[in-house]
Amino acid sequence: MRSSMSRAQRIVPAVLGVRVDGGLPAQVRPMVVGRLVVVTGASRGIGRCMAERLTQAGARVVAVARDEAALRSLPDAVEPRVLDLRDTAAAGAAAERLVAESGIPGLVISNAGHSIHRYLEEYTERFHDVARLSGVNLLGPIAFLLPLLREMMRAGSGQLISVSTVNVDVPLPGWSAYTATKSGFDAWLDAVSPELRRAGVRATSLHLPRVRTAMSAPTAGRYPVPELTVDQAADVICRAIVRRPRLVRPWWAAAGGSLVRLAPGAMDALLARGLSAGWRF
Numbered sequence: 001m002r003s004s005m006s007r008a009q010r011i012v013p014a015v016l017g018v019r020v021d022g023g024l025p026a027q028v029r030p031m032v033v034g035r036l037v038v039v040t041g042a043s044r045g046i047g048r049c050m051a052e053r054l055t056q057a058g059a060r061v062v063a064v065a066r067d068e069a070a071l072r073s074l075p076d077a078v079e080p081r082v083l084d085l086r087d088t089a090a091a092g093a094a095a096e097r098l099v100a101e102s103g104i105p106g107l108v109i110s111n112a113g114h115s116i117h118r119y120l121e122e123y124t125e126r127f128h129d130v131a132r133l134s135g136v137n138l139l140g141p142i143a144f145l146l147p148l149l150r151e152m153m154r155a156g157s158g159q160l161i162s163v164s165t166v167n168v169d170v171p172l173p174g175w176s177a178y179t180a181t182k183s184g185f186d187a188w189l190d191a192v193s194p195e196l197r198r199a200g201v202r203a204t205s206l207h208l209p210r211v212r213t214a215m216s217a218p219t220a221g222r223y224p225v226p227e228l229t230v231d232q233a234a235d236v237i238c239r240a241i242v243r244r245p246r247l248v249r250p251w252w253a254a255a256g257g258s259l260v261r262l263a264p265g266a267m268d269a270l271l272a273r274g275l276s277a278g279w280r281f
């Protein structure tokens with residue numbers, strides 16, 4: 001996969017401050033072989049790539065998404081589970097069924113997500129956008145995870161990886177509903193992580209920069225920054241499976257996040273000036 005990547009694309013992770021080493025198949029395999037792994041958002045993009053890689057590494061993979069045909073086109077060994085996370089009652093019931101039928105996961109990759117780019121003035125009459133993103137990015141994932149985490153805590157082992165975004169560190173105009181719902185999940189994970197850890201379950205939050213997928217396609221070319229490929233994003237996740245860190249984010253997201261918290265008024269003024277000058281976020 002890597003050999004077909006252009007030289008320019010290969011330096012993108014370093015430019016973005018993202019580590020893509022340390023998650024080679026030989027390193028991932030011992031962490032997942034024979035174990036039950038649940039991947040949400042596995043019908044395409046980053047989640048699909050992870051479902052394929054982890055199946056190849058010897059994991060028993062359960063793939064969750066709405067698009068049944070796409071799930072069924074994954075390798076035969078993958079167990080497809082069709083679910084719309086916005087239906088929180090169905091999400092909770094699906095997770096209970098999963099545990100009863102397939103067992104307790106050793107690894108859960110909470111990856112399903114959706115983004116909508118709209119400035120505030122474009123959605124003052126579109127509250128349903130916010131409700132929709134809350135369902136996919138915040139409420140649905142929590143409803144789905146509760147039964148799984150209950151069992152993992154009882155078993156005293158496992159890892160939960162949340163695929164999040166640098167937007168939670170550096171909130172930008174145009175991404176408010178996405179940022180709010182992804183940040184809500186991150187805050188929830190921050191609060192439950194010590195409880196999980198005490199019970200032997202590790203939590204990992206990955207704040208990814210832009211990745212070239214269907215999600216980022218509508219705003220492609222908007223920013224003068226390169227994007228990771230799906231494979232590079234999967235490398236970041238594989239590294240996290242091997243190392244089990246609590247939080248992974250580029251240095252500039254950490255620095256930007258500190259600035260936003262230390263001087264929010266100054267940041268507002270800067271971004272407002274940028275909006276007036278025609279910057280597009």
Ligand SMILES: NC(=O)c1ccc[n+]([C@@H]2O[C@H](COP(=O)([O-])OP(=O)(O)OC[C@H]3O[C@@H](n4cnc5c(N)ncnc54)[C@H](OP(=O)(O)O)[C@@H]3O)[C@@H](O)[C@H]2O)c1
Nearest residue numbers: 041043044045046065066067084085112113210211213215
């Ligand atoms: N792409 C980026 O630039 C970027 C950057 C940072 C973080 N991320 C995060 O990375 C994760 C994966 O995104 P991606 O870029 O791979 O996006 P993607 O290609 O659009 O894939 C999104 C996945 O989420 C699933 N999904 C969406 N709505 C769902 C729902 N209501 N119920 C169940 N599953 C649903 C989709 O499956 P169905 O449509 O079949 O349901 C699909 O499998 C997301 O959490 C995103 O926030 C992405």
